[in-house]
Amino acid sequence: MPSRYDHTRDDLAELLDGTPRYRVDQVWSGMYDRLTEPDEWTNLPTTLRAELAARLPMALTPVTESVSDAGDTVKFLWELAGGSRIETVLMLYPGRATVCVSSQAGCAMACGFCATGQAGFTRHLTTGEIVEQVVRATRRSRQLGRRVSNVVFMGMGEPLANEAAVWAAIERLHHDLGLSARHLTVSTVGLVPGIRALARRPLPVNLAVSLHAANDADRDALVPINRRYPLDELMAACRDHLAARNRRISFEWAMIDGVNDRPSDAIELAGLCRTLRPAAHVNLIPLNPTPGYPTVGSPPDRVQSFRDRLEALGVNATVRRNRGTDIDAACGQLAAGQPVVLSPR
Numbered sequence: 278m279p280s281r282y283d284h285t286r287d288d289l290a291e292l293l294d295g296t297p298r299y300r301v302d303q304v305w306s307g308m309y310d311r312l313t314e315p316d317e318w319t320n321l322p323t324t325l326r327a328e329l330a331a332r333l334p335m336a337l338t339p340v341t342e343s344v345s346d347a348g349d350t351v352k353f354l355w356e357l358a359g360g361s362r363i364e365t366v367l368m369l370y371p372g373r374a375t376v377c378v379s380s381q382a383g384c385a386m387a388c389g390f391c392a393t394g395q396a397g398f399t400r401h402l403t404t405g406e407i408v409e410q411v412v413r414a415t416r417r418s419r420q421l422g423r424r425v426s427n428v429v430f431m432g433m434g435e436p437l438a439n440e441a442a443v444w445a446a447i448e449r450l451h452h453d454l455g456l457s458a459r460h461l462t463v464s465t466v467g468l469v470p471g472i473r474a475l476a477r478r479p480l481p482v483n484l485a486v487s488l489h490a491a492n493d494a495d496r497d498a499l500v501p502i503n504r505r506y507p508l509d510e511l512m513a514a515c516r517d518h519l520a521a522r523n524r525r526i527s528f529e530w531a532m533i534d535g536v537n538d539r540p541s542d543a544i545e546l547a548g549l550c551r552t553l554r555p556a557a558h559v560n561l562i563p564l565n566p567t568p569g570y571p572t573v574g575s576p577p578d579r580v581q582s583f584r585d586r587l588e589a590l591g592v593n594a595t596v597r598r599n600r601g602t603d604i605d606a607a608c609g610q611l612a613a614g615q616p617v618v619l620s621p622r
């Protein structure tokens with residue numbers, strides 16, 4: 278097991294075989310309530326603490342931590358067993374703090390405009406490696422006097438390509454870290470079987486779909502997996518998800534200059550949203566620069582007129598402010614390989 282957070286409570290009981298059950302509860306509480314290290318679990322005997330420290334390692338080795346937005350965005354770069362690297366982002370907002378987690382090292386979906394997609398796939402993360410990202414970001418958040426309220430699976434990787442591990446992490450976040458499922462969001466490139474699996478799971482997490490184009494020809498070019506799961510199948514899965522959950526679905530739309538920001542794009546997008554009414558919401562994110570993609574983000578006035586056009590067509594749309602562009606922490610910039618500046622705090 279790479280991380281102590283890979284263990285279930287039953288695994289721990291087995292590992293601590295011979296110690297009374299309340300000890301297991303104390304360990305679990307140290308891990309999930311206090312979020313501390315074994316040597317700080319002073320309610321346990323010293324010898325047991327030392328044994329636990331040795332037998333329950335953490336999986337993520339900190340490499341760098343970068344800070345942006347006057348301290349409101351923190352990006353963590355971690356090294357995993359085996360040497361691959363992943364990133365996690367903590368974002369503090371007035372009244373809410375969100376952790377953006379990675380679900381895979383790299384990504385196999387090959388969206389050309391995304392830095393993670395440009396780098397290719399290395400491996401799936403385990404449940405513990407996902408939960409540990411939240412635990413570590415929450416530790417930092419607590420040091421800053423803030424409680425983590427939301428988790429988004431919008432870091433590196435395609436969460437629904439690693440659905441079982443992601444789902445087990447969601448259960449741990451909900452049941453053990455005390456994060457309400459309604460404050461957890463899974464973002465997908467549009468893996469239809471994964472969306473259908475998610476709709477059958479017992480907790481009502483939010484679904485976000487990275488759409489970026491509203492006709493198959495354009496989407497095939499931007500999001501290659503569209504050739505396998507074209508828009509009509511994707512929209513059918515979204516409609517079924519909506520029917521099962523009665524939760525608003527979000528569509529992510531990275532605005533790319535001259536590519537998907539034309540009036541005709543807004544009209545097509547509104548057409549798709551109408552099939553999900555009244556419960557679709559569009560998030561417009563001006564494309565962030567990445568090394569492997571020449572096209573730039575739409576200028577602010579085109580973003581604004583695209584938004585206005587959607588609203589006029591009856592679609593709710595929000596322009597998302599970009600976080601952490603200067604530390605390569607913004608949407609689509611997580612590459613875990615580029616040099617990062619470590620800001621002193």
Ligand code: SAH
Binds near residue numbers: 485
């Ligand atoms: N694989 C999942 C999770 C990644 S979430 C998914 O595709 O949804 C990261 C979000 O940032 C996705 O919506 C992705 O399409 C978007 N994105 C990728 N590259 C981007 C870029 N260069 N600028 C802005 N958004 C980008």
